[in-house]
Amino acid sequence: MTENDPHTRQLLVLPDRDAAEEAAETLAAELPGLDQPEIVRDALAGEDDAEDAQWLVVLDPPADGWTPALLHTLDTLAATHEGWRETA
Template identity: 70%
Template sequence: MLVLPDRDAAEDAREDFAARFPDLDDPELVRDALAGEDDAEDAQWLLVLEAPEDGWTPAVLAELDAVAGAQNGWREED
């Protein structure tokens, strides 16, 4: 899962992901409101990634970190 600061960053990261990994399914884009916050400005956006059956290789994890980092986000393990 990639955690991004806003919807625009999440959409840009999804496009970058699709360009880097054309053989994988497009990730799901999900709004994640912070606890106790109703304001859309206080929401993070998540790209939910489906790992391949054999898991992510270290090289792919580095690519995912780059995709998230380019949008001021980060990667989290499930």
């Protein structure tokens, strides 16, 4: 799978748990056709301090795949919470 594959899992990388939970709630409300997002803590390599963790909102692709409009929505939501989107 590549970044351009419309069936690739998407990750919103966010700075803290509150931002991840808020983003997941927003997604559930605005895009009810998506599966429930999974929230995962991702400790940075080599870091033991809990403050050095990122939080991921993991999103499986819709049945028809990600459209440019949906990806733009994810990018905007991530940026609103001082984060970014990556593919898994």
